[in-house]
Amino acid sequence: MTGNFKGVIFDIDGILEFQGKVYPGAIELIDRLRAKGLVIRILSNSTLKSREYCAEKLVKMGFSIFKEEVITASYATARYLKRLNPKSCWVMLKGKGFTEFQDFIHDDENPAYIVVGDYREEFNFQNLNKALKLLLAGSKLVVMIPEKVDHSLGEVELTVGAYGKMLEDAAGVKATYIGKPSQYIFDVTLRSMGVERRRVLMVGDRVATDIMGAKRAGINSVLVKTGEFKESDLSGDIQPDFVVKSLKEIEGILQVSLREI
Numbered sequence: 001m002t003g004n005f006k007g008v009i010f011d012i013d014g015i016l017e018f019q020g021k022v023y024p025g026a027i028e029l030i031d032r033l034r035a036k037g038l039v040i041r042i043l044s045n046s047t048l049k050s051r052e053y054c055a056e057k058l059v060k061m062g063f064s065i066f067k068e069e070v071i072t073a074s075y076a077t078a079r080y081l082k083r084l085n086p087k088s089c090w091v092m093l094k095g096k097g098f099t100e101f102q103d104f105i106h107d108d109e110n111p112a113y114i115v116v117g118d119y120r121e122e123f124n125f126q127n128l129n130k131a132l133k134l135l136l137a138g139s140k141l142v143v144m145i146p147e148k149v150d151h152s153l154g155e156v157e158l159t160v161g162a163y164g165k166m167l168e169d170a171a172g173v174k175a176t177y178i179g180k181p182s183q184y185i186f187d188v189t190l191r192s193m194g195v196e197r198r199r200v201l202m203v204g205d206r207v208a209t210d211i212m213g214a215k216r217a218g219i220n221s222v223l224v225k226t227g228e229f230k231e232s233d234l235s236g237d238i239q240p241d242f243v244v245k246s247l248k249e250i251e252g253i254l255q256v257s258l259r260e261i
């Protein structure tokens with residue numbers, strides 16, 4: 001028996017692996033939870049990775065993970081856009097994540113939507129200024145994740161949210177954000193699980209994305225003190241339901257009585 005939890009959502013960076021190294025016991029933990037019948041989801045704010053590529057990478061590391069269990073910010077953003085059925089979009093994104101957008105009409109001259117993901121070196125003056133002019137002319141802005149800096153590649157880097165915020169401020173427009181902690185990406189994830197929200201546990205290392213998003217979505221959360229965790233993260237208003245030192249303690253939490261939320 002696994003207590004009252006029926007589903008677990010794992011962050012990747014800082015939870016299952018960090019900077020290319022798998023945490024001890026992570027592979028086996030997912031196998032055991034799956035064997036006990038829990039529904040597993042992997043929820044990542046990666047924009048560069050498609051869900052398929054993300055699953056492939058995890059499999060190469062030794063995880064038993066299926067594409068359908070992975071939700072990346074690029075996948076969720078493409079789902080969001082599909083619902084809007086835009087006449088065209090300019091997807092500022094490099095990497096395999098771009099394949100999520102292959103069904104759209106791409107136009108960087110007069111797009112209905114500018115969609116900001118990780119555009120790497122293409123975040124240059126020319127492209128950013130072009131985006132500014134298009135926003136001023138009426139294009140709508142969608143930003144894949146709110147995070148402004150990223151440490152997952154080993155050194156600090158400006159990332160998607162920094163460019164999104166700059167464009168919002170410069171053009172005087174409001175962007176729609178999709179990745180954690182936005183409600184939308186949690187809704188996509190939870191709908192795909194078919195498990196009552198109160199029986200789902202979010203496992204993450206970041207309060208500002210994983211834990212805040214879980215709170216907004218009305219699910220329990222556990223903060224693992226690995227990856228990008230800093231003690232100061234716990235001094236704010238947003239508090240996880242559980243705090244543990246490592247993944248090894250997750251099964252203990254899954255046994256606890258479910259609390260009313």
Ligand SMILES: [Mg+2]
Nearest residue numbers: 011013014205
């Ligand atoms: Mg993380």
